[in-house]
Amino acid sequence: MKLSELLKSVSILQIVGPAETEITGVNIDSRKIEKGHLFVAIKGTQTDGHKFIAKAIELGATAILCEDMPEEKIESVSYLQVASTEDVVGQVATNFYGNPSKKLKLVGVTGTNGKTTIATLLYNMFRKFGHRCGLLSTVCNYIEDEAIAADHTTPDPIELNHLLHRMVEAGCEYAFMECSSHAIAQKRIGGLTFAGGIFTNLTRDHLDYHKTFENYRNAKKAFFDGLPKEAFAITNADDKNGSVMVQNCKANIKTYSIRQMADFRAHIIECHFEGMYLEINGREVGVQFIGKFNVSNLLAVYGAAVMLGKNPEDVLVVMSTLKSVAGRLEPIRSKDGITAVVDYAHTPDALENVLNAIHEVLEGKEGHVITVCGAGGNRDKGKRPLMAQEAVKQSDRVIITSDNPRFEEPQDIINDMLAGLTPQQMKKVVSIVDRKEAIRTACMMAQKGDVILIAGKGHEDYQEIKGVKHHFDDREVVRDIFNS
Numbered sequence: 001m002k003l004s005e006l007l008k009s010v011s012i013l014q015i016v017g018p019a020e021t022e023i024t025g026v027n028i029d030s031r032k033i034e035k036g037h038l039f040v041a042i043k044g045t046q047t048d049g050h051k052f053i054a055k056a057i058e059l060g061a062t063a064i065l066c067e068d069m070p071e072e073k074i075e076s077v078s079y080l081q082v083a084s085t086e087d088v089v090g091q092v093a094t095n096f097y098g099n100p101s102k103k104l105k106l107v108g109v110t111g112t113n114g115k116t117t118i119a120t121l122l123y124n125m126f127r128k129f130g131h132r133c134g135l136l137s138t139v140c141n142y143i144e145d146e147a148i149a150a151d152h153t154t155p156d157p158i159e160l161n162h163l164l165h166r167m168v169e170a171g172c173e174y175a176f177m178e179c180s181s182h183a184i185a186q187k188r189i190g191g192l193t194f195a196g197g198i199f200t201n202l203t204r205d206h207l208d209y210h211k212t213f214e215n216y217r218n219a220k221k222a223f224f225d226g227l228p229k230e231a232f233a234i235t236n237a238d239d240k241n242g243s244v245m246v247q248n249c250k251a252n253i254k255t256y257s258i259r260q261m262a263d264f265r266a267h268i269i270e271c272h273f274e275g276m277y278l279e280i281n282g283r284e285v286g287v288q289f290i291g292k293f294n295v296s297n298l299l300a301v302y303g304a305a306v307m308l309g310k311n312p313e314d315v316l317v318v319m320s321t322l323k324s325v326a327g328r329l330e331p332i333r334s335k336d337g338i339t340a341v342v343d344y345a346h347t348p349d350a351l352e353n354v355l356n357a358i359h360e361v362l363e364g365k366e367g368h369v370i371t372v373c374g375a376g377g378n379r380d381k382g383k384r385p386l387m388a389q390e391a392v393k394q395s396d397r398v399i400i401t402s403d404n405p406r407f408e409e410p411q412d413i414i415n416d417m418l419a420g421l422t423p424q425q426m427k428k429v430v431s432i433v434d435r436k437e438a439i440r441t442a443c444m445m446a447q448k449g450d451v452i453l454i455a456g457k458g459h460e461d462y463q464e465i466k467g468v469k470h471h472f473d474d475r476e477v478v479r480d481i482f483n484s
């Protein structure tokens, strides 16, 4: 692609070197540069991409997009200066891959919890409607049936546009994606054209990165500020930030609620371990999910499907066939009548909700609740004591253990969690650093009718310790224990 074509709609402050050249690829990481690539130098949280300009050229970069012009320049290389590389990299990536989001109906989901669930259910639903679809999510990316491992919730702008381009090539009509707050703040979704946006909820998470709750909220809001007027924006009227999100949104705004008047409304008629019976906008439907929060998630799915032009009755028929997403309230039963539930709850709010869901189902029955949970290392420390409090509030026994310690000492993380508890609360808590031992202990404590919640890692099949991912899967561990 010609450099001028690649930089369409990008405001360039200065060009040094050849104004036109043929570009074979775009990269923000010097280590991935190949001959003929454009290297985009970005100032990051760990280092400054500008430091790797020389390295990129050595590897074959023929053009450099930067904020600061390097002092030493090479004659054959084009240097293009912009005010903010982060602001324009999305547009450049989109241009390079032929504007794939415009050729798809792209729906983005943002909020603290529920993104993976909603995006995945929409992908499953639209495939059941017979459409070719793509999915970008924390668990895995998909182009129709082809699974492509995901290492971020939202990929970097280059990979993101590459994946969307591959979806277009594969004949996809729809793409559903999660928009993490990091991704929005870092403009990974810059330049994309969305057909719709969904807001789930906003509670505490990622304050290590955003510093204040307000910054975190504004990052999410920026997604809705950027939606075009042709798009729809579906927001959760039950969340106190639901209306803030769409304050400056030009799109067609719709609301959903399980508590008040809204465009999309639902209430629970009946609930058991296998699922719920719901009324959605006046029609009844049986679903294979539990938990009030899943009613909200399903409403968001319903709303988006209707806004994408589907007939409400058909949507409910397909909805009744949808199954829970990997590692989200995934039940595993023992021969002796114990139920383990593996869930990805890794915020105080998610823990509260998941435990609520378990109690809603247990209501009137004998069983106790035993919770196994930890907190991730090198992430928001403030959430740790709050997570322990939530676990203790609604469990009969709690085993505090390790999640992904990353570069922290596991015992330090556990201590941060325990610091949130009173001596009285401590009486129902034990801490066991080794996660497998913690799960085994919970299984030993449990009796017929009890529920063991294993929270935090959901679908993850690894435990990340000091930069190394060791194989670890909560579901596998609990199945082995149940079968032995």
Ligand SMILES: CC(=O)N[C@H]1[C@@H](OP(=O)(O)OP(=O)(O)OC[C@H]2O[C@@H](n3ccc(=O)[nH]c3=O)[C@H](O)[C@@H]2O)O[C@H](CO)[C@@H](O)[C@@H]1O[C@H](C)C(=O)N[C@@H](C)C(=O)N[C@H](CCC(=O)O)C(=O)O
Residues within 6 Å of the ligand: 028, 029, 030, 031, 041, 042, 043, 044, 045, 046, 047, 048, 049, 050, 052, 151, 152, 153, 154, 155, 156, 157, 180, 181, 182, 183, 186, 188, 209
């Ligand atoms: C804090 C954070 O989000 N960091 C992301 C950010 O990296 P950064 O700003 O720290 O980059 P940096 O390491 O300082 O490097 C600056 C620039 O120099 C470049 N570089 C660096 C080294 C080199 O040799 N050559 C080179 O060119 C880098 O490619 C980069 O462009 O931009 C990178 C490219 O997009 C991301 O890979 C990286 O994700 C890190 C690894 C990460 O762990 N992110 C997590 C927190 C994250 O993004 N999570 C959210 C989900 C959270 C949720 O659950 O909601 C996600 O979307 O996955």
Ligand SMILES: Nc1ncnc2c1ncn2[C@@H]1O[C@H](COP(=O)(O)OP(=O)(O)OP(=O)(O)O)[C@@H](O)[C@H]1O
Residues within 6 Å of the ligand: 111, 112, 113, 114, 115, 116, 117, 118, 138, 153, 178, 180, 200, 201, 293, 294, 296, 297, 327, 328, 329, 343, 344, 345, 346, 349, 350, 351, 353, 354, 458
């Ligand atoms: N609507 C919701 N409200 C509150 N909690 C929820 C909701 N949906 C799911 N959860 C809880 O949050 C956990 C994570 O759900 P999910 O993976 O769908 O969220 P996410 O927003 O994609 O998370 P991440 O930011 O880590 O990608 C679930 O395992 C469940 O415990």
Ligand SMILES: N[C@H](CCC[C@H](N)C(=O)O)C(=O)O
Residues within 6 Å of the ligand: 138, 153, 346, 375, 376, 377, 379, 403, 404, 456, 457, 460
């Ligand atoms: N995407 C989230 C996932 C957290 C999952 C939990 N298992 C942890 O490691 O903290 C994050 O990176 O904060």
Ligand SMILES: [Mg+2]
Residues within 6 Å of the ligand: 115, 116, 117, 137, 138, 139, 153, 178
């Ligand atoms: Mg997710």
